Amino acid sequence: MGRSPCCEKAHTNKGAWTKEEDERLSAYIRQHGEGCWRSLPKAAGLLRCGKSCRLRWINYLRPDLKRGNFTEEEDELIIKLHSLLGNKWSSIAGELPGRTDNEIKNYWNTRIKRKLLSQGIDPASHRPLRAPVSDVTISFTKNREDKQNLDFISQEKERSSNSSRSSSNSNDSTPTQCLDLNLELCISPPAVEQTEGVSVKREVFCFDCRLGLRESNGCIKCEGFFGLSSAGVLDFRSFQMK
DNA sequence: AATACGTCCAACCGCCCTGAG
DNA sequence: GCTCAGGGCGGTTGGACGTAT
Numbered sequence: 001m002g003r004s005p006c007c008e009k010a011h012t013n014k015g016a017w018t019k020e021e022d023e024r025l026s027a028y029i030r031q032h033g034e035g036c037w038r039s040l041p042k043a044a045g046l047l048r049c050g051k052s053c054r055l056r057w058i059n060y061l062r063p064d065l066k067r068g069n070f071t072e073e074e075d076e077l078i079i080k081l082h083s084l085l086g087n088k089w090s091s092i093a094g095e096l097p098g099r100t101d102n103e104i105k106n107y108w109n110t111r112i113k114r115k116l117l118s119q120g121i122d123p124a125s126h127r128p129l130r131a132p133v134s135d136v137t138i139s140f141t142k143n144r145e146d147k148q149n150l151d152f153i154s155q156e157k158e159r160s161s162n163s164s165r166s167s168s169n170s171n172d173s174t175p176t177q178c179l180d181l182n183l184e185l186c187i188s189p190p191a192v193e194q195t196e197g198v199s200v201k202r203e204v205f206c207f208d209c210r211l212g213l214r215e216s217n218g219c220i221k222c223e224g225f226f227g228l229s230s231a232g233v234l235d236f237r238s239f240q241m242k
Numbered sequence: 243a244a245t246a247c248g249t250c251c252a253a254c255c256g257c258c259c260t261g262a263g
Numbered sequence: 264g265c266t267c268a269g270g271g272c273g274g275t276t277g278g279a280c281g282t283a284t
Contacts, residue, residue, distance in 0.1 A: 051270080
């Protein structure tokens with residue numbers, strides 16, 4: 001189908017913004033507010049693409065932007081949020097007043113990633129780089145023609161359904177090992193297993209404790225759900241996953 | 243002083259989502 | 264339901280700047 005370009009590229013400036021362009025854009029938005037970005041450049045007398053104006057305003061000119069280095073608290077919050085949301089930079093930025101998605105994204109890619117790697121943590125999964133095999137819980141085969149894997153999975157399925165029927169034996173701890181994709185999403189209240197009518201609480205560590213940001217033994221209690229304080233630093237229910 | 247290399251970040255690109263018609 | 268325009272988003276790039284050799 002194709003789409004018409006958002007602007008006439010032949011007649012637009014590119015690259016770094018000049019002071020004059022900044023002033024024009026700021027003045028226009030102060031006077032008229034943020035409106036139709038497509039028509040803004042023309043109205044403001046700018047030879048820029050509407051998208052470019054929007055980006056410049058949001059990432060640089062907005063008056064409520066916080067400038068300067070990220071604080072330790074912001075660092076930790078970004079790491080926590082990233083562990084929950086992944087690369088949803090705009091959602092993460094929404095929890096950090098005065099910071100932009102672009103800023104956070106850059107900060108993540110240039111600093112935090114390295115920081116986590118130096119701590120032996122995989123920045124993508126937020127898990128130790130050498131995760132113990134027992135952490136691997138759920139998997140899919142990359143190659144569905146890999147008969148061995150498929151056989152293994154069906155055997156495991158059968159075995160687990162049998163074992164659940166005949167009640168679980170806690171000593172039978174043969175780990176389910178089928179590498180590839182780990183979907184152990186810790187988005188749930190502390191897990192409680194029903195074993196022969198007795199509730200057994202498994203160890204569930206909050207993100208802080210996993211990272212070693214906080215020292216606590218039992219963990220989940222130390223901070224509550226998600227390892228976030230109930231004081232309201234972060235309420236995950238407010239996230240809007242777009 | 244010159245060059246190479248690494249880091250940082252503003253800006254761009256292209257895809258996706260949404261709402262209007 | 265379909266098409267299209269506009270806005271938003273995440274990934275990537277390019278250049279400025281700092282540091283090492």
